[in-house]
Structure formats: structure tokens, C-alpha cells
Amino acid sequence: MTPLSLRIGWFLALRALRRASPWTTGLIIFVMVLTFLNLVVVSGILVGLIQGSINAWRTEFTSDVIISTLDDKKYIENSPNLIALVRELPEVESVSPRYSEGATLEANYKTRKDTDKPNIAAAQIMGIDPLAEDAVTDLGSKIMEGSYLAPGDYDQIILGYYLLSQYVPVDDPNLAALTNVRVGTKIRIAVGSVTREVTVKGIIRSKVDALTRNAFMIDSQFRNMIGRDDGNVDQIVVRLKPGTDPIAVREALKLRGVDSNAKVQTYADAQPQFLKDIVNTFNILGSAFGSIGLIVASITIFIVVFINALTRRKYIGILKGIGIRGHAIQISYIFQSIFYALCGSAIGLILLYGLLVPFFLSHPINFPFSDGILVAPLNSTLFRVGLLVLSTIIAGYIPAWMIIRKNTLDSILGRA
Amino acid sequence: MIETKKLVKEFSNNDVVTRVLKGIDFKVETGEFIAIMGRSGAGKSTFLYQISLLDDPSDGEIIIDGHNTHTMSADEKMLFRLNKFGYVFQDYALLPELTALENVALPLLMQGKSKKVAYTESAEELARAGLEHRLHNLPSQLSGGEQQRVSIVRAVAHKPKVLFADEPTANLDNQSSRTIMNIFQDLHQKGQTIIMVTHEEQYAKLAQKTLVLDDGNIISTTRN
Numbered sequence: 001m002t003p004l005s006l007r008i009g010w011f012l013a014l015r016a017l018r019r020a021s022p023w024t025t026g027l028i029i030f031v032m033v034l035t036f037l038n039l040v041v042v043s044g045i046l047v048g049l050i051q052g053s054i055n056a057w058r059t060e061f062t063s064d065v066i067i068s069t070l071d072d073k074k075y076i077e078n079s080p081n082l083i084a085l086v087r088e089l090p091e092v093e094s095v096s097p098r099y100s101e102g103a104t105l106e107a108n109y110k111t112r113k114d115t116d117k118p119n120i121a122a123a124q125i126m127g128i129d130p131l132a133e134d135a136v137t138d139l140g141s142k143i144m145e146g147s148y149l150a151p152g153d154y155d156q157i158i159l160g161y162y163l164l165s166q167y168v169p170v171d172d173p174n175l176a177a178l179t180n181v182r183v184g185t186k187i188r189i190a191v192g193s194v195t196r197e198v199t200v201k202g203i204i205r206s207k208v209d210a211l212t213r214n215a216f217m218i219d220s221q222f223r224n225m226i227g228r229d230d231g232n233v234d235q236i237v238v239r240l241k242p243g244t245d246p247i248a249v250r251e252a253l254k255l256r257g258v259d260s261n262a263k264v265q266t267y268a269d270a271q272p273q274f275l276k277d278i279v280n281t282f283n284i285l286g287s288a289f290g291s292i293g294l295i296v297a298s299i300t301i302f303i304v305v306f307i308n309a310l311t312r313r314k315y316i317g318i319l320k321g322i323g324i325r326g327h328a329i330q331i332s333y334i335f336q337s338i339f340y341a342l343c344g345s346a347i348g349l350i351l352l353y354g355l356l357v358p359f360f361l362s363h364p365i366n367f368p369f370s371d372g373i374l375v376a377p378l379n380s381t382l383f384r385v386g387l388l389v390l391s392t393i394i395a396g397y398i399p400a401w402m403i404i405r406k407n408t409l410d411s412i413l414g415r416a
Numbered sequence: 417m418i419e420t421k422k423l424v425k426e427f428s429n430n431d432v433v434t435r436v437l438k439g440i441d442f443k444v445e446t447g448e449f450i451a452i453m454g455r456s457g458a459g460k461s462t463f464l465y466q467i468s469l470l471d472d473p474s475d476g477e478i479i480i481d482g483h484n485t486h487t488m489s490a491d492e493k494m495l496f497r498l499n500k501f502g503y504v505f506q507d508y509a510l511l512p513e514l515t516a517l518e519n520v521a522l523p524l525l526m527q528g529k530s531k532k533v534a535y536t537e538s539a540e541e542l543a544r545a546g547l548e549h550r551l552h553n554l555p556s557q558l559s560g561g562e563q564q565r566v567s568i569v570r571a572v573a574h575k576p577k578v579l580f581a582d583e584p585t586a587n588l589d590n591q592s593s594r595t596i597m598n599i600f601q602d603l604h605q606k607g608q609t610i611i612m613v614t615h616e617e618q619y620a621k622l623a624q625k626t627l628v629l630d631d632g633n634i635i636s637t638t639r640n
Contacts (some may be wrong), residue, residue: 008526011518019513019554318509321470322570323498324526325491409471412509 001327008324009331016332017339025340028304032344032388033351035297039384040352042293043286044376048360050278053207053370057275058267061210063096063136064246065238066270067253067262076262079232085256086236091244094135099127099219100234101226104190105163107178121163121176125189125215127222136239139204142211146183146202154221157189158202160212167203169368189215194225207370236262294387298395301337306399309333313403317411326404330397337396338389345385352376417481417609418467418578419443424475425462436462438632439476444611446577449604451623451640452613458629460613461582467611468501468580469493481577498526502571504581508563510555510570516542516562517551520570527574541573542566545599561592568599572608579603581612585619597622 017025058064067086069076076082079097086095101124108119130149134140140148149158161167165177181187185200204211223229240249246266253264309316319329357374364371403411425437436459444450454460465471467478469485478485480500485493503509510519517538524534539551545565555563564584571579581600585593597619604610604624612623620626621640628636 004526004528008522011522011525015513015518315509315511318505318511319522320494321497321503321509322523323494323501324522325494328526407471409465412470412505 005325005328008328012332013335028340029343031300032340033347035293036345036348038293039290040381042289044374046282046286048375049372051375052372056208060137060208062267062270063237064240065249067236067264069234075232075234078261091240091249093241094239096132096136096237097233098235099222101191106188107181109188121178123215127217127219129219136237142204142206143202144205153218155198156201157198158216160214161203161205162212191225294391298391301392301395305333305396309400309403313411317408320408329404330400333396333400334393337392341389341392417446419479422476423473426474436632447607449610449623451620451626453620454629459632460629464613500577502576502579504567504571504584506583506586508567515552516566520573523574541569545569560588578609
């Protein structure tokens, strides 16, 4: 391949494209757009289903950084000093300390006879400062019935909606839920041997398990129930200022020795392993579907170029006959293929980032376990554009090579 | 300039071998204008394709300017065709997506000339052929005679040593045919070597020499 061949290839390709039928060119580019979208959107939505779940896990439960109890401890020791330290960090926007303890909720304790089945459910109760929690995780916005906790709401509780049988989508005996409990119903909570009667103030709807199977109370009341009067909490969730890297904050906290008393994790570290596994699996599935799309695109270009080269075989023969190098003719077909791939990708990119990604962000796909979005990071999208262009180069080169290697005179005369 | 020795061309179809050229000895000198005639199937076009290096003979030798083409690689033959030969085909063989100017300029570009030089030279040559108003027309926008004139200009724009023409007037009316033959005569008078296949005697007579082929052999050579 010489610069002269490149120049002639460009000369021929440019004119072939300029004078081709606009309908044919449009159709080929349309196929390339569909291929590009297939390549990016299918895997993007698959990953986006889980990314929606990960995003919700972050915004609604762990926030950007979560500090939690060490595995061999009952709570975070020296919590008040730690909370003060975290609040001093300039990157921190808001902080919410949480108490957390397993509890039993019981609904029909007043009317139940000895022969009746208890109306109970197990749950994790979080003791929170409602204002601080709302500032970090916007918990108040998840209330579907009733209202959110206010400071001083003693003997009030809000429940995740999967703790109530009327909202549980499956009748699973392992998912014990309270029946006939609504906003305003009094229930009894038992933490160890301590029991208390509380009123359901609100019901939370979310797609994050940690909210839907948990209950929330005012921290000052809950810590009395669990006998924690030293200010030590079980979790501290930290919301960072926009643009702050959670890893940098995690490392800053570790540098200050926080990890000797608590686990310091970014939202990504704290993701449940199954989410990470699903993301990996969906990435593989997406790549598999994308590969099929890539093969389809290659075959499409192959057929287009092959038919084009076959119908122009006579002219290819004439070109060779008058001394135009075969390489130059091949390059002209490669340039045409690149043109189709780049046009398809460019239109696809505009559709993707100008329409589809914003659309799915504002109208997430409503899946039971997440609000699915379209995940299309620019670097991986550009990588797929590169793959598409590369595959079309190969798909454009092979048929051109097949036709060009035929005998010159046979091509000119149209002999087999 | 071009010499063939015992030139043979055979075509095989399954087990059937057809010998189209049966050992032709032929010589053309620089500046000659030769017409090749013969009835259909006599082998005249096949002979033209062999000596113009568009096809490879089955046997025998072709010597051009002292080079035995038998030892040339495909690339060398292509360079020979690009730099030393020009071709005019019966059906004009212009590239449909290139304008008249671009069709003529293409071989010049392939020779390494700049676009500006190639276009200027091509425009001048086309103007000489009376096509200055057709420079930017596509072949589909030209008449048959105009297409053939563009084809001739393309064939000679790079100043080839030999111009090969395969039935250049076969698809043209009488007036256009006469115009084409006038161009050929002009070129010949300027020293262009021309080898032309034709089945029309009136045009063959315009050449210096007429060869008649029959059944794969030259059966007569006449000086006109």
C-alpha cells in the first residue's frame, strides 16, 4: 500500500460516494445506525438494569461513603469523635449516623388468642435523626403513605412496604409480613427483651431491599431501647459534595485512622456481591449480543460491497486495464466502508447521547428490582465504534479483494 | 517495437481446448498505424488483448521495446499498461461515477502527477478534442460519440507509446465514426503508434497497414 494508492483510493471512493444513489447510501447508513445502537444499547440496558439498582443503593442507602461496624464489634467505637471528624472534612456535604438492631414487629398482640397465629415480621430497625437522614438519603421522598418522621416523633415508626403483606408481591412463607397494618395502626416492637408500642406513621416504597424490609424510628428513642447511651452508632452515611471522589475521602479517613474502629467503604465497596456479579454477567451477555450485532454489521457491509464490486466488475477490470493498482481499488472500497461505519456511528452517537440516554434517565424502565437506565460510558462506546469501523474495514476489504484478484480481461469482458 | 513470436492462445472449457491464436508472428514499428481485420471469431480481439498485455498468452513470446513480457510480473505489466499503453474499447469503458475530466485525469494521477497538473492537462486534451464544454459531465450525460472521444483522450493523455483500439467505431453512427477515425489519423500523423481492431473495411483502409486474421493465423498483410 503506497501513498499513491491511498490517494487514488480516496479519489475513487469520494466520487463513488458523492454520485451514489442517496437512497442506497441512506439505507446502508440506516443499517449501520441500527447496528451501532444494537451494539451499544442492548448491553447498555442490560447493565443499566443493575446500574439503576446500584445507583438506588447509593443514593437511598449507603450514600457516597458508609462507615460501619467492624465485623467483630457490636458498634462503632468512639463514634462521636468519628462523626465530628467526618463533619470537618471539606468534601463532606452531610452526615447521618444510624443505630441498627434486629427486631420483631407484632401487630395483633392485643387481640390474639393463644391459638391464633402471631401476626409478626422480623425487621432491622434503624434509629435515625430524620433531618440528617433526609439530607443524606432523601428518605422522606420515599414515603408512599402517611408521612415522614419529624424530630421528636416518639413512639412513631415508618415501615418498608415489604413488611406489610398487602404490598408483598409473592406469597412466600419465608417473607413474613404484617397483615392488616396501615398508617395509624399500632404495632409492638421487640428488641431483645425490650418491647414498645408504636404507631405506624408512614410507609416507604423503594427498590432497595435495605429500605423495603427495614423500619425507621427516631434515634434518641431507639438508642434507649437498645441500651446505647454512649453515643456509639452502627453506621454513619456520608454524602459528599458534587464532584468529590469517594475513594479520595475513604483514603483520607483511613489516613486518619478511622479504619481501626470501623469499616470505611465507598458506595462501590459496599455494594452487595450479587450486584457486582450480575453486572459482570450482564456485561458478558451484552458483549455477546453486541458481538452478534457486529457480525451482522460485517455481513451487511460484506454483502453491500460484494454486490457493488460484482456489479462493477467490468469497471474494476477497466481500472486495472488502464493501469490502476489493485490496492488503490481495494482502498477505495475500504474508504467507502469506513464512511458508512462512521456515518452510522456518528448518527448513532447523536441518537444515543442526545436522545436515548436522557430519555431513559428521565423515564427509567420500571423493573421490580430497579429503575433501569441506559448505561453508555463514552470510552466504552468509542471502543465499540472502533470495533464497528474495524469490522467494516475487514468486511469491505474481503469482497473487494475477491473481485479484484480476478483476471483483468475476464472482468472487462464479463467472463466467469 | 512490439514483436510476437509463435504467439498461441488457447481456451479450455472442461476437457475441450480451443486454440484461438495458432502461432502468430507479428511486428509493429514505432509510429505505425495498423488495422486488424477478420471475420467474427477469427481471433483479432484476442490477439489485441495479448499484445496489449491485458491477457497472458498460452505460448510464444511477446517482446515490447526489447522486454520479453513472459518474464514480467503482474505489477510490471500493470506499470507498462499505465505508462506505455492506451486503450480504447468498443463500449467506451468510461467510469460512470467520474466526469469526463476525472476519467481522463485518473491515469495521470496514478502516474503520480498532482491533481492540479492532471486536471489542467486533461482539460487541455479534452478541449483539443472539442469537448471543453463537457468537462464536468458524467458519461451518462454524453452522446456515444462524445463518450468515445473522451475515451480516446483518456487513452492518449498520458502520451502512451502504443494506442490499442478494439472496434472503436462499432457502436457509433457514421458521422461519429468518421470523427473518431479523423482523430486517429491526426494522432498517427503526430507519430502515435496505433493498433486497431475493426470489422469495417472503410476504416481499416485509413490505417497504414491492414492485417487479416482467419482461424487464428494472419492470412494477409496489406499496405494501404
